[in-house]
Amino acid sequence: MALLFTVLLAVSAAILGYFVIDFGRRDFLKETKAAINNEVSILTILKNGQETLIPYFKRRIKEDPDIRFRYEDKSGKFIGGTIDPKPKHVQKITEEVLGYELDTSNGKQVFAGKTHIFEDDSQIIVFRNVHNLIKSNERLKHLTWVIILLMFLVVLVSFGISHFVVSRINRIGAIAQNIVETGDLSQRLSIDSRWDDLSNLSEILNGFLGKIEDLMNGVREVSNNIAHDLRTPLSGLRSDIEALKGCIVNDYKIESLLSDVDRILSLFHALLRITNIEKGKYSQFMREVDLEKIVKDIADLYEPVAEEKDLSFEIQTSPGTKVKGDGDLLSQLFANIIDNAIKFCPKGSVIRVYAGTEKNQIVTFIEDQGPGIPDQEKENVFKHFYRGDASRSTPGNGLGLSLVRAVAERHQARVTLENASPGLRVKVSFQPYQ
Amino acid sequence: MAKSMKILIIEDDSKIRAYVEKGLKEAGHVVDLAEEGETGLHLASTEKYDVLIIDRMLPKLDGLSIIKTLRGSGNLTGVMILSSLGDVDDRVTGLRSGGDDYLIKPFAFIELLARVEAIGKRASFPQFAQSTLLRAGDMEMDLLSRKVRRGGKYIDLQAREFRLLEYLMKFKGQLVTRTMLLEGVWDYHFDPQTSVIDVHISRLRKKLGDTNNNLIMTVRGAGYIIEDSF
Numbered sequence: 081m082a083l084l085f086t087v088l089l090a091v092s093a094a095i096l097g098y099f100v101i102d103f104g105r106r107d108f109l110k111e112t113k114a115a116i117n118n119e120v121s122i123l124t125i126l127k128n129g130q131e132t133l134i135p136y137f138k139r140r141i142k143e144d145p146d147i148r149f150r151y152e153d154k155s156g157k158f159i160g161g162t163i164d165p166k167p168k169h170v171q172k173i174t175e176e177v178l179g180y181e182l183d184t185s186n187g188k189q190v191f192a193g194k195t196h197i198f199e200d201d202s203q204i205i206v207f208r209n210v211h212n213l214i215k216s217n218e219r220l221k222h223l224t225w226v227i228i229l230l231m232f233l234v235v236l237v238s239f240g241i242s243h244f245v246v247s248r249i250n251r252i253g254a255i256a257q258n259i260v261e262t263g264d265l266s267q268r269l270s271i272d273s274r275w276d277d278l279s280n281l282s283e284i285l286n287g288f289l290g291k292i293e294d295l296m297n298g299v300r301e302v303s304n305n306i307a308h309d310l311r312t313p314l315s316g317l318r319s320d321i322e323a324l325k326g327c328i329v330n331d332y333k334i335e336s337l338l339s340d341v342d343r344i345l346s347l348f349h350a351l352l353r354i355t356n357i358e359k360g361k362y363s364q365f366m367r368e369v370d371l372e373k374i375v376k377d378i379a380d381l382y383e384p385v386a387e388e389k390d391l392s393f394e395i396q397t398s399p400g401t402k403v404k405g406d407g408d409l410l411s412q413l414f415a416n417i418i419d420n421a422i423k424f425c426p427k428g429s430v431i432r433v434y435a436g437t438e439k440n441q442i443v444t445f446i447e448d449q450g451p452g453i454p455d456q457e458k459e460n461v462f463k464h465f466y467r468g469d470a471s472r473s474t475p476g477n478g479l480g481l482s483l484v485r486a487v488a489e490r491h492q493a494r495v496t497l498e499n500a501s502p503g504l505r506v507k508v509s510f511q512p513y514q
Numbered sequence: 515m516a517k518s519m520k521i522l523i524i525e526d527d528s529k530i531r532a533y534v535e536k537g538l539k540e541a542g543h544v545v546d547l548a549e550e551g552e553t554g555l556h557l558a559s560t561e562k563y564d565v566l567i568i569d570r571m572l573p574k575l576d577g578l579s580i581i582k583t584l585r586g587s588g589n590l591t592g593v594m595i596l597s598s599l600g601d602v603d604d605r606v607t608g609l610r611s612g613g614d615d616y617l618i619k620p621f622a623f624i625e626l627l628a629r630v631e632a633i634g635k636r637a638s639f640p641q642f643a644q645s646t647l648l649r650a651g652d653m654e655m656d657l658l659s660r661k662v663r664r665g666g667k668y669i670d671l672q673a674r675e676f677r678l679l680e681y682l683m684k685f686k687g688q689l690v691t692r693t694m695l696l697e698g699v700w701d702y703h704f705d706p707q708t709s710v711i712d713v714h715i716s717r718l719r720k721k722l723g724d725t726n727n728n729l730i731m732t733v734r735g736a737g738y739i740i741e742d743s744f
Contacts, residue, residue, distance in 0.1 A: 335735065338622075338735075339735075342622075345620060346705070349705075353704075377700075380674060381700060381702075381706070381710055382710060384710075384713040384714055384716075384717045385708055385710050385713045387717075388713055408702065408703050408704060411702055411704070412702075412704040415702075415704070415706050416707070419706065419707055419708055422708070476707060477707075480707065
C-alpha cells in the first residue's frame with residue numbers, strides 16, 4: 081500500500097517535469113520563428129513591389145527595439161540596415177535560424193537571425209532579440225528542476241511516513257491479535273513518540289487495556305476469595321451430611337444443616353450485592369436524600385441493640401446535609417458502620433454520630449471508643465473477607481466494610497478511618513447535592 | 515392458623531413448584547399448578563384464587579406480563595412475585611407492574627408462607643385495613659388516638675414501637691417474619707447483620723408487660739406471631 085502510493089506520486093512527478101520542459105522549448109522556438117518569418121514575408125512583398133527597403137528598416141527599428149536588419153548585395157556588400165559588419169553566428173537554433181551575439185544598449189545580447197535570399201540574389205538577415213526569451217526559458221528550466229527535486233523529496237518523505245504509519249498500525253494489530261490469542265491482558269502497546277495521533281491512540285488503548293485488566297483482576301480476586309471462603313462452610317456441610325448416613329434424621333440436625341446453607345447463601349447474597357453496587361446497577365434510584373435523617377433513623381434502629389450493651393449514642397447533626405443518593409444503600413452503609421461500632425465498643429461507652437457540613441463537603445462520622453484499627457491495617461479492612469485480629473472472634477462475614485466502600489464510591493463519597501484515640505472514627509465525606 | 519386459601523402457583527422449575535405445593539398443602543391451603551405463562555394466565559383469569567404465586571421468568575409469557583394483563587382486566591387477586599433477580603430496581607419494577615409482594619430466590623419456605631398469608635389476608639378483608647381499633651386479648655390499640663391499653667392500663671409507646679405493634683396486630687394470627695417487619699415498619703430492604711429486630715421486639719414485650727412471651731410469640735428461626743386466640 082505504502083509502496084503503491086509512493087510509485088504513483090513518483091510517476092506523476094516525472095510526467096509533470098517532462099511536460100514543463102517540453103512545453104517551454106516548443107513555445108520558445110515557435111514564437112521567434114513565426115516573428116522572423118512574418119518580417120521576411122513583409123520584406124518580400126515590399127521587394128517585389130520595387131520599393132526600397134531602407135525606410136521600412138528605419139521605421140521598424142523605431143517601432144520595435146528588439147529587431148535588427150542587415151541588407152546586402154549578392155557579393156555580401158552592406159546596403160542597408162543597422163548591422164555592419166556581418167556578424168558570425170554563435171549557435172544554431174534550428175536548421176534555418178541561427179543565434180548571434182549583437183551589441184545593444186544593455187551590452188551583448190543573444191539574437192536569433194534568419195537569412196533570406198531574394199530573387200535578385202541580394203539577401204537580408206532579420207535578427208530578433210531572444211535574450212529575454214532565453215533567460216526566462218532557462219529560469220523555467222531551473223524552476224522545473226527545483227519542482228522535480230521537491231517532488232522527489234515529497235516521494236521520499238511520504239514513503240517514509242506511510243511506511244512508518246503502516247508498520248505502527250500493523251504492530252498495534254499484532255499485539256491486539258496476540259492479546260486475543262493468549263488472553264494475556266498485561267501486554268501493552270509500545271509508545272515510541274508522543275507527538276503523533278497514533279501514539280495518542282496507543283495510549284488510549286493502553287488505558288483501555290489497563291481498565292480491563294483491573295476489572296478482570298478484581299473479578300479473579302473475588303472469585304478466588306469466594307472459592308476460598310466457601311470451602312470451609314461447604315466442606316463442613318459436606319461432612320455433616322455424610323455423618324447423617326444411616327442415622328435417624330431429626331429436626332435439630334436439619335435445622336443445623338439449614339443454617340449452614342443459609343450462611344453460605346447470605347455470603348453469596350452479600351457478595352452479589354457488592355458487585356452490583358460496584359458496577360453501578362443502582363444508579364436509577366439516585367435522588368435527593370437527607371443524610372441527617374438517614375443517620376438518625378439508623379441510630380434509632382440500632383438504639384435498643386446499643387442499649388443492651390449499655391452503650392449510648394451521642395448524635396449531633398446540622399441541617400443542609402442533602403446529597404444525591406440511594407436511600408436504601410446509604411442506610412445500609414451507616415447500618416454497617418454503626419453495627420461495627422457496637423461490636424467493638426467496650427460496655428458503657430459512648431458512640432458519637434455526626435452529620436454536618438465541613439468546608440464544601442457534607443461530612444458524616446461515627447466514632448467509637450473501641451480498640452481502633454492499626455494504621456497498617458486500615459487499607460486491608462476494606463478488602464472482601466478481610467478480618468482483622470480484633471474482629472476474628474466476633475460474628476460477621478468480612479464484607480461489611482467492603483460494602484461501605486462500594487456504596488461510598490457509588491456516591492462519589494470518600495471513606496476514611498481516623499484515630500479517635502481511643503477508638504475509631506469512620507468518616508464519610510460526600511459532595512453536596514446540586 | 516389462618517383460614518384455608520386457594521392458591522395458584524405459576525412456576526416452571528419443577529423442584530420449586532413441588533416444594534412450594536407440598537408446603538402450602540401442609541399449611542392447609544388448596545393449590546393449583548401451572549408450568550408456563552399462558553396456562554397460568556388462563557387459569558388465573560378463569561378461576562377464583564385468593565393468592566397467585568408467579569415466577570418472574572416463565573416460558574411463553576413472563577410473570578410481569580401476566581400480572582399486567584390481569585390488572586388490566588380488573589383482576590385484583592393478591593400476587594406474590596418470585597424471582598432470582600434480587601436488586602432493588604428489579605423489586606421496584608416487579609411491584610410497579612402490580613405485584614403485592616416480591617420474594618427473592620432462594621427463600622425459606624416459612625418466609626413465603628408468611629408473606630402469602632399476609633397477602634391473602636389483606637385481599638380477603640379489605641375492611642380490616644380501615645379498622646382503627648385493633649384488639650388482642652386484653653390489649654386494645656387505637657390507631658386514631660395512637661393509644662395502647664392493656665388490662666385497662668395505658669402503655670406509653672414510642673412512634674416506632676407503636677408501628678411495630680400495629681404491624682403485628684394487623685396480621686394477628688399470622689406469622690410475621692423479621693424481613694417483613696424490616697420492610698413493613700422501617701422500609702429497609704437490606705438485611706442488617708445483627709438481630710436488631712429481635713431486640714426491638716424484646717423491648718416492646720417489656721413495655722407491654724409480656725414477660726413470658728405469651729402475647730408476642732417467637733416462632734423459632736422464622737419470626738413472630740400474635741395468636742388469634744389471644
